Amino acid sequence: ELKVEQNPLFLSMQEGKNYTIYCNYSTTSDRLYWYRQDPGKSLESLFVLLSNGAVKQEGRLMASLDTKARLSTLHITAAVHDLSATYFCAVVPSNNNDMRFGAGTRLTVKP
């Protein structure tokens, strides 16, 4: 059964600092997604990573995928308060369409 583990689950960081969120998964997959969720809101798609070595960047966020290590990272550069949210990774196994989400990383950026 596919398991998706994110760490850390909670992250408090100061503005201007860098940090990385990790997403490990347990089975073969070449489709990984990152989403953002603000409190009480729906999910917003951030990145779609479809191949080994894929790297995507949007503003202060950069996501990468290593399918051999079954690992994706979401790197935050020079954090700002507006990035405070919960970030989820989600993985689709190679043999079906059953997307599995990680538990989420609740990020708080403090001034």
Added chain:
Amino acid sequence: NAGVTQTPKFRILKIGQSMTLQCTQDMNHNYMYWYRQDPGMGLKLIYYSVGAGITDKGEVPNGYNVSRSTTEDFPLRLELAAPSQTSVYFCASSYSAGVTPTDEQFFGPGTRLTVL
């Protein structure tokens, strides 16, 4: 485009009652999904559909039923509501299953369901 719309936004049910959560998308997407999100947790896939007339179970299908008679609509049915079904339900759609760089899932605003 309205995107993905869900109704109702909130609902309180008594144990044993039934209801249908509605989901409609106007993006002509083939794939549609139903998820539930329990407090402080990630989403869990209940059912999904790859096109009209085709549905399949996700991770947590027990207690739910779906149908897909049109491309636009994907209702989720709860037949005998139980307290364990208290959750926020999200519907989502995508053009396909992530085979191109633009195959992101678009999520609806959610339905907050409480079963007492």
